[in-house]
Every structure is written in C-alpha cells, then in structure tokens.
Amino acid sequence: MLISPWRTDFPALSALAAEGQTYLDSAATSQKPQAVLDALLGYYASGAANVHRAQHLPGERATRAFEGTRTQAAHWLNAASPAEILFTRGTTEAINLLAYGLEELFRPGDEIVISALEHHANLLPWQQLALRKQLRLVVLPLDSDGGIDPEQAAHLIGPRTRLLAISQLSNVLGRWQALSDLLPLARAQGAFTVVDGAQGVVHGRHDVQAMGCDFYAFSSHKLYGPDGVGVLYGRSDALAKLKHWQFGGEMVHSTTYQSADFHGAPLGFEAGTPAIASVIGLGAALDYLSNLDHAAVAGHETALHAKLLAGLAARDGIRLLGAPQLALASFCVDGVHNADLAHLLTEQGVAVRAGHHCAMPLLHSLGLQGAIRVSLGLYNDGEDLERFFSALDKALELLR
Ligand SMILES: Cc1ncc(COP(=O)(O)O)c(C=O)c1O
Structure with missing residues (x-):
C-alpha cells in the first residue's frame, strides 16, 4: 500500500x-498545507498593509515577508538574484507579459516557435503577437510518446527564429520535454527561450541557470501555494530587454503629467497593489517544500x-x-x-x-x-x- x-x-x-x-486533479490546482493556511491567516490576523509604500510597522512587516518570498523563489529556482524574480498573477499573466514586453523586438516575418502540446497559456499570447506583428508561428511536432523530437526541431528552428516557448512538462501528456537539447537550438540562433514551468515546477527541483533559459514561468497554486500569484523568472540581461506593459503605482522613480522614469525589474513590472497575502503564502509553500x-x-x-x-x-x-x-x-x-x-x-x-x-x-x-x-x-x-x-x-x- x-x-x-x-x-x-x-x-x-x-x-x-x-x-x-x-x-x-492536482495538475489543475493543488491543495494547500496547513503552513500555507497559517501564513495567509497570520498576515490578515496580524494586520494587513500595503507593500513598498508605508513606513509603519505593519507595512514594514508585510514588505519584509513579501520580499522574503522573492528571495525564496530565487533560491528555489537557483536564479542569480531575487531581482530576477517578478511576481505576476500566474503563468498565464507571465507569458502575456513576455508577449507584450518583447513585442517591439519582433519584425514582420520573424518566427516564434512553440510545440504542438502547449497549453493555451503558452499558445494564445504568441499566436496573438504573431497576428499583431505579422510573424510566423512555427509548431514543433511531437513523437508518438508525446515528446518534441529534437531532430525535427533542429530543422524548424533556424535563422528567422526569434523566440522558442515550450512547456517543461505537458499538462496532458505528462512528459518531460528535452530542454537540454531544445533550448541550445534556439540559443544558437540568438533567439529568446521561454519555459512554461507550470507543471514541471511541481515535481523535483529545477535550476534555471543550468537549464539556460531566458525566462521561466510558474503559478503558485499548482505548487501547493495560494492562487492569484505566479512567478516569472528572467535572466537579468533578458529582463533588461522587456518593455513595461502595465502602468500604475510603485513602478516609477518619478513622473510628471507628461512622462515617467520607470523602475527596472522587478518593481517596474509589478504596477499596482500585488497579491500580498498570496505572495506571503507562496513563501510558506516554498518553505514547506524546502523542508521535505x-x-x-x-x-x-x-x-x-x-x-x-x-x-x-x-x-x-x-x-x-x-x-x-x-x-x-x-x-x-x-x-x-x-x-x-x-x-x-x-x-x-x-x-x-x-x-x-x-x-x-x-x-x-x-x-x-x-x-x-x-x-x-x-x-x-x-x-x-x-x-x-x-x-x-x-x-x-x-x-x-
Ligand atoms: C502547462 C501549463 N501551462 C500554463 C498553465 C496556466 O496556468 P495558470 O492558469 O495558473 O496561469 C497551466 C495550467 O493548467 C498549465 O498546465
């Protein structure tokens, strides 16, 4: 048994x-350990406060816990720095952020490469970007086991490829994709590499530096954390190429009525009040998992x-x-x-x-x-x- x-x-x-x-049905969303429930209740019960804004005690405490999760997420993925961790609403928002943030770097006729097994979250943002900018969406075929065949990929990833976006572990076929074969094909063309880690992150530990991807996205709610928050990892040089995409509070150094000087990553990509309790809950989930x-x-x-x-x-x-x-x-x-x-x-x-x-x-x-x-x-x-x-x-x- x-x-x-x-x-x-x-x-x-x-x-x-x-x-x-x-x-x-844990691939859709996971249940949460008591430690996460305690963290959520603890935040609200001890005094909710906004982050990065207030000097008062609850504000400082919330900011410390919030930024603590950023550091934990960086450790969890082995990112080089917490500044490479952006909080989003989830994997879906992370990939939409990329599709908007990188938009200006594409020229008509450029190619975005995905695979035949992608979740709509890693298909539709690229499909719509391709339509907006007259790009070609290239779809890598699968073998009968549900893996992307690196040999076929080698034919389809070429000098016009500007971005490769693939899942680490398929939510339908349950197969690890051969990232160590596939990502170098794109890198050799100078293309961006995006890994949808929504399912993969849940199983085992993953090292984004060893993986060699530019971006890696996951959702807290599948990783035993609360919903409403996700993580976009971006290597610092790749993040520096992103255009800002949502505008509002706490994302500028200064602004006049006419123009603004934006923060870089991560705060420049986290406009508005974030999902503070959920981010703190994600920290508790990562703590819980780290101790297993x-x-x-x-x-x-x-x-x-x-x-x-x-x-x-x-x-x-x-x-x-x-x-x-x-x-x-x-x-x-x-x-x-x-x-x-x-x-x-x-x-x-x-x-x-x-x-x-x-x-x-x-x-x-x-x-x-x-x-x-x-x-x-x-x-x-x-x-x-x-x-x-x-x-x-x-x-x-x-x-x-
Ligand atoms: C492989 C994969 N990518 C992306 C997503 C989207 O995640 P979310 O809905 O949390 O943004 C899912 C969710 O099922 C998924 O399984």
Whole structure:
C-alpha cells in the first residue's frame, strides 16, 4: 500500500474525504498545507498593509515577508538574484507579459516557435503577437510518446527564429520535454527561450541557470501555494530587454503629467497593489517544500504514477495519450464519451478533469474532443487510486 507521509499536512484532504471526495486533479490546482493556511491567516490576523509604500510597522512587516518570498523563489529556482524574480498573477499573466514586453523586438516575418502540446497559456499570447506583428508561428511536432523530437526541431528552428516557448512538462501528456537539447537550438540562433514551468515546477527541483533559459514561468497554486500569484523568472540581461506593459503605482522613480522614469525589474513590472497575502503564502509553500525529503517525495510520486499506469494498462479498451513519465495520465476509452465517463466518476466522488485541458489543438491533432486526466499530488496515496479504479470499473460497466 502506498502511503503519503505528507497527507496529514493538508487539512483539505480529510475535509474532502469526509464529503466522500477523492481528489485527483492536482495538475489543475493543488491543495494547500496547513503552513500555507497559517501564513495567509497570520498576515490578515496580524494586520494587513500595503507593500513598498508605508513606513509603519505593519507595512514594514508585510514588505519584509513579501520580499522574503522573492528571495525564496530565487533560491528555489537557483536564479542569480531575487531581482530576477517578478511576481505576476500566474503563468498565464507571465507569458502575456513576455508577449507584450518583447513585442517591439519582433519584425514582420520573424518566427516564434512553440510545440504542438502547449497549453493555451503558452499558445494564445504568441499566436496573438504573431497576428499583431505579422510573424510566423512555427509548431514543433511531437513523437508518438508525446515528446518534441529534437531532430525535427533542429530543422524548424533556424535563422528567422526569434523566440522558442515550450512547456517543461505537458499538462496532458505528462512528459518531460528535452530542454537540454531544445533550448541550445534556439540559443544558437540568438533567439529568446521561454519555459512554461507550470507543471514541471511541481515535481523535483529545477535550476534555471543550468537549464539556460531566458525566462521561466510558474503559478503558485499548482505548487501547493495560494492562487492569484505566479512567478516569472528572467535572466537579468533578458529582463533588461522587456518593455513595461502595465502602468500604475510603485513602478516609477518619478513622473510628471507628461512622462515617467520607470523602475527596472522587478518593481517596474509589478504596477499596482500585488497579491500580498498570496505572495506571503507562496513563501510558506516554498518553505514547506524546502523542508521535505526530496528523494522521498520523488520516490512516492514515481511509485504512485507507476500504479496509475499499471491500473490503466490492466483494463481493456483504454487508450493512454502518449507515454506519460510522471504526475498524470490522460486517457479515453473506446466507445465511451469522456463526458459520460467523467459524469459517472464525479457521481462517485472521484475528482478528475475531463475535456480538452486547455490544449485544444493537441487534442484535435490526436483526433479527440476531450480526454479524462488523473493527476497526482504528493498527498495522494494508493487508496485514492484504488477508489478511482473501483469507480472507473463501475462506470465502464454501466456505459458499455
Ligand atoms: C502547462 C501549463 N501551462 C500554463 C498553465 C496556466 O496556468 P495558470 O492558469 O495558473 O496561469 C497551466 C495550467 O493548467 C498549465 O498546465
């Protein structure tokens, strides 16, 4: 039996269990450890205050905690400096920031390269930029396992490539992309490299300097932190090329009615009051995660994923999408509509995701309108999977 020693750190798991719910949708959003709930309540209960503005005690305390998270996030990603960490609303806003912030550097006919598996968050901002600036959006094809083939990529990334934006770990196919092969292809052309770390950041530790990317984005809410905040890492020289994109409080050195002198990164890209409590909560999540035994977490996640794959493989008529390596598995069942199956799983208290997973072009390229996705957090255990499989068997008996 696979037991998660961390399960009891997450009060929502027992609350959900009391309602008969089995939560297997962590790739959409994660549950939060008590330490994060305490940090959120602690901030509000001890006196909310705005950051970077006030000299008073609560203001100083909030600013210290807020900036503390920036330092923690820099350590977490091994960024060279906290100034390379920008707080955004999430991965989506981080990538939109880049698509606007880099816009002036593109010329008609330049190419932006993404892959066929990208989440809409790493497709639509580039697609719209391409439309605004008459650029070509090049889509790297996948192999049958759901990986971007570096050989094909080598043909498609060329002198016109100005930017490569790819996911580290697919939210549908659960495969690590070969960043160490792919990013150098873009770098050799002098192109920007953007890594969507929304799913990847949750599993293992990642070093943006070793990765060699210009930008790396993730969302707190998938990494056991609160929603409403995300991180955009940018190497300092890459950040220096970004144009400001949102304007308001605390992002200028000075302004007149006619013109302004903006801060650089990070504050120049954080106009307005940020999600202070959420940033502090993200700090608590990073603290919590930093103190875990990483080898034990990785071992648990690997064993749980193997059990998930084995259970799916043992059942007839299940078509797995790609060859997932970790964290999740998406599948459909011959002759069964995924919405019907999802409905019956939901009725039995199993919380999985069904649909296109915000990767519509990928699903369509596989000839599908949707699929069921089971995704795992470090708090899931063998019993969760047994409840899922028993619900799946009952649902399939009814539907076939
Ligand atoms: C791979 C990937 N990229 C980007 C996103 C967007 O994240 P958010 O909605 O937190 O901005 C997601 C969310 O599911 C994702 O899985």
